[in-house]
Amino acid sequence: MKIHIVGAAGVGKTTLGYALANTLKVPYFDSDDYFWIDTPVAFTVKRDPELRNAMLLNDLSAHNSWILGGSMVSWGEIWENMFDMVIFLLIPHDVRMQRLHAREFERYGNALYTDDNRKDLYEKFMIWARGYDDNTTNGRTLAVHQNWLQKVSCPVLHINGDTTTTERVSLITKALAQ
Numbered sequence: 001m002k003i004h005i006v007g008a009a010g011v012g013k014t015t016l017g018y019a020l021a022n023t024l025k026v027p028y029f030d031s032d033d034y035f036w037i038d039t040p041v042a043f044t045v046k047r048d049p050e051l052r053n054a055m056l057l058n059d060l061s062a063h064n065s066w067i068l069g070g071s072m073v074s075w076g077e078i079w080e081n082m083f084d085m086v087i088f089l090l091i092p093h094d095v096r097m098q099r100l101h102a103r104e105f106e107r108y109g110n111a112l113y114t115d116d117n118r119k120d121l122y123e124k125f126m127i128w129a130r131g132y133d134d135n136t137t138n139g140r141t142l143a144v145h146q147n148w149l150q151k152v153s154c155p156v157l158h159i160n161g162d163t164t165t166t167e168r169v170s171l172i173t174k175a176l177a178q
Helices: 013-024 049-061 077-081 093-108 116-134 142-151 165-177
Strands: 002-007 028-030 066-069 085-090 156-160
Touching: 002 013, 002 142, 013 028, 013 066, 013 085, 013 165, 028 049, 049 066, 085 142, 085 165, 093 116, 156 165
Parallel strands: 002 066, 002 085, 028 066, 085 156
Antiparallel strands: none
């Protein structure tokens, strides 16, 4: 089983991915690990698209089943036919934005307020993330995801609302059993 979990930043893709991987006993991969180069200031240097695709395809090819979290909408047509199931997560905007703020504060602490560079990166990220739902951000938006979901060649399970990870895993395992 090859499962892809997609949605806006802060919807719980990674949390669900690890929980589902644990339940199904398959590896979890996160697209951020391939999209971004590991640098002292995280999430600032993008990897060459051909290299990131090659790296991820190589890692996935070592397994018959896996879970991939993240957005693949701009990674090429190959990803439209890669999965056996796509899970699309959507939660209320305010809940998502609060989660993102909490996550950023957990990662960077008071540097969000005291370090000018970190503060600038945080503010730009939050502005970008806010634009997902109303489609005003550049790149990944709700409309972009909805269009991409029309192109994938597998079933799409939509999970809407601020559900728990346990509820999400249950919905997915039931869908897989059908």
